Amino acid sequence: MTLPDTETLLAAAGLVVTAVLWAVERFLPGRKRIGYRVQMDTAIGMNPRDAHSLVQLRLLRRDQEITDATLALLRFENDGGKDIVRQDYQEPLTVEFTGRTVIGVEVPDANPPDLAGMLTRNGGGLRHSGGRLVVPKVPLNKRNHFKLLVLLSADEGSGGGNDLPVGIVGRDAASGTRRAFETTVLHGSEPGTVSSYDCSGKDRDATARVTRCEVNSTGSLLDAVGRVPGGIGYAEVYAAAKHPRVVGIRLNGREPDIEWGGQRNYPFWTVEYLYTYGQPEEGSLAAKFRAFMDSDTAKNILGKYRHVPCADQSAAPGSACHS
Template structure:
């Protein structure tokens, strides 16, 4: 039968040609790519002609009048084929508005929402100077995006809209130019009408149709190959409550890629997770279920069969109820709080409230890190309170101190009890409205390590297995996935520093 062979050859040839054009258009200039679009660039009309004789309106911001005000809405997205990390930016993104002055900027939309905090955080967020807007180096996984709403003043240059006004706004007051440089990629403007993006979609659609046709001719019931990073089976991950949020998201991303993987993330505490792993007492194989323990501290020497690797640095913070009236303590003051020298916040220039210590239980790696890096000794052993608010367990104790068994429980207690203080990982603490992150000796945690070398409260995160997992097992594949750009970007979003960022970390931090 010559006809089917001819159809197959022609279909394959069309598939190859379409794929080649699509790849040239989309990938050859750089698989790492940030696309941008000016979705709106319009003047804010404050004085309608029909009402000019009756009233004149003024636009004010911080009691200053803004003349020739305009609003611009820009969208940035990773529309390339690879995730983008901070180190990929050789030059950060800059936006220039010719003939106009940037007055203010907001982030009205971002996916994921964690990008909002990265773009707006104090000291390292969006900045503007004259006609230029400086965008911080934020990691972008594939299809991540954010929008910037910019308030400007001035008439602008090029009233026909120039490079930006025609992009979705039907003309605007001035030119918008975006600059920057990505290693191994590029930054480009996406058109909304027929252009590179829609050409890419059209070629992609043609490619899919041809691929389906070729599959019908050749594959004849064969299934698609499983990606090399994937393995099926069951995996339990247990341990640190501080590292549980990013680990859950990393596991979710792995499951989305690998349909046969069943991954459960628990958070019983660092030392409890290590104990549970030790009791499993068997290395992971391709046949049986796997187990990974997550710990904020190195495994004790009694667990000789456990093998660990460092995945990153987790930043921790002292947190106080806002009614305490403090936001900065010296290390000496913290130590005297925990030894009972200070019992009221007014002794530390705060409000007249008794100090309540909310601590983690003895199985917590975060507590071990606090004792090692801040107190330089163990926490006091007396637990005088069940509810963290009253001495309902030992009313004769000098300190009001309770213990809880997880990060969320600790933050709930500090949030609830006026005068309470505790410790937790930075990302979770920052999401609580009534908590204050306490600076230590004037320093605060910062994911940009070079800006916070003097901040003492952090620890290395470890992943442990019982012996070496078998090659090809789900455990081995998942550990390899932890070194992917996707996993690293998730860690950065949760204010952790991956060991992949070794150039910004002290030499000994991630060294085995």
Template sequence: MTLPSTETILAAAGLLATALIWAVDRFLPGRKRIGYRVQMDTAIGMNPQAAHSVVQLRLLRADREITGATLALLRIENDGSKDIVRQDYQEPLTVDFAGRTVVGVEVPDSNPPNLAAMLTRNGGLRPDGSRLTLPRVPLNKRNHFKLLVLLSGTGTGERITLEGFLSGGRIVRNAQRRGPQPVSLALGSVFIILVGLLGGLQLSGSDSPPRSECASGRLTVTGSSAFARVTSLISTAYERQCPGAEITVTESASLTALQELNSLGGKAHPDAPARIAVSDGPAPRSFQQLRGQPAGVVIFSVVANKDTGIHNLTLRQLREIYAGKYRNWSELDGNNQEIRFVSRTSNSGTRKVFEQKVLRGGTEPVASSDDCRNKDRIPSARFVNCELSSTDQLVAEVNRVPGAIGYGEMSAATKQPNVNRLLLDGGEPDIERVRQNTYPFWAVENFYTYGPPKDGSLTAKFLTYLSGDTAKNTMRTYGHVPCADLRAQPDSPCAQP
């Protein structure tokens, strides 16, 4: 065996030392860290100085005059090295605008975009005098959001502070960004030089070995429309990392995907096809050859058209609605709108979860409509009910049809402007409520193969990839909870199917 040269050892040691210095400088101050910056704090000038004797302008909000009005723009971000979950907030984040009163607040920017909806839904941002309390929202690494706050009174940006208590972490005020710091520039320059030196010393013309998690070939992943967007993003990330892999993701009802996998696998036995079926919940016991791996917990919500005037239902009321007790939303203190149902098809895993866990074995009204507005299929039916094949279609139809009620994956409703995500028994969809058994509408997304996949195959490698950081962060972005984060917990909902 040829030993590395002295130059190679020195270059590698320098590279390691530089990386270590950078890592200590970047991460040691707090692995969990929320940073904030005041990007703007300016008075709103209403009157031109030269026109005071001619014109007098006033700033009004909700018929209330705002004196000494100012606008402040804050950026709040997870700039640590670990994701922050709701349980990390021992005390909620509170912004204090000393000497001023919070009049109104908006979220003009967030990354990911659905953070804005999480912050603002159901009165999540709560002003109280000079203080603004924020809801406990999860923040993955590099997630951020901005708050545009209208204030009255006098004060300066230096007196704006963000308070709270973060378990195992801290909250810091970041300096305004005016370009790279000298230390960062110096370390970066040294790092680039050493990388070039080490690369030149090691260059031998041979290809580096493939990454251990990569496999080549073709794979089809089909099933659950509630999880299809996340599955597609994870597949794209895997293909980018492993160029020899080609993964096709298609949507279908969960039961349809399981039936196809079982049929194709049976014909190809004993070699399982390169195919995965994704199901909301466990597969029927009749599919004895299918082997499942839990990937993440998907929390669903009941949704209604805003014209219903409904924001909150008890589970009992919801079951009575689907049992046919009510025909108009006015009977539930809503608006005078006929109740119309928008459902998934009978092969849908989401529908199965809804009927089993929420309706407690009850069923939805008979499908009587094709257009979701009229009983054009069965004129004698008591209710309008249409059935659609995907979550996105269902939520879009609830957005369009007055009086409509339906259900779907939690984040889907945030894309439609005329849809309310309903509270059930006064509570929002949340993983803590799932653990406490106080919120019933959830399912574990299971990835099924026909028999165990072959070691080293693309199917086996992709299933392993589902437990990695890239896949987990993608799930969290869309409001799902990775099973890899829950398996070690005694109350984990991610039981092996």
């Protein structure tokens, strides 16, 4: 019989140790732990914003309109191996919504149902002030849970974010995205000097008014914006939407929209052109590719990546799509 080599034995031992530590952490008798999850945190509004011309949507609470409203759904549960009683808490649970104000909170689900009454009872139930939500001490047996639906509004002047110095992350001069941004939004070159090498501080020019850096790819820009507190930059909408630490913003009250009606009202967009060396010969690879770009298949692929296809001649303005 052939015995496993040393590396295999060590790898197996490491896997066993990891599994044992996980089991001990989760199921050790006497271990008491409350877990939580943010199951939803989304804005309340209409998209595309052009639909406002057809439907007026206003969110009111006690006859007061709430602007830039968001809804968050939080789930709390007994995540340990033993029951939890009120005496086990050192302090009530608190949730901080930075840059937002709690407007109201409800308990849409509780197991057992008696938990809902404990959480909402007068004088000792849920309470909130500003962006802080305080959850009272409630008993949680094993597998007990409850959910909180929280209505929030953005703090005035915060835009829903933190009050931080702005750090500008731009693309280098060879970038087509930068050229589109300068042409359609700035109507001129990007202002300011490059004052930072790593986008996190003025390590290149300490006398500059703002922190500004330049990177050479979309991925690098999005990573820097997501990493640097107060970072802001520009990128194509599909890549930005996929990045976990980047939030899109409106321009002139408009959000980027894949439909041409929305594109014309959102200033930051441009056309990507394909160039050939002369007229492609019939049957050549270039001619077949150009024909493919006019097909419904190409239209669907482009739409998936949030590009408006020129194959959609009914929606695209003639001035934008031409050969």
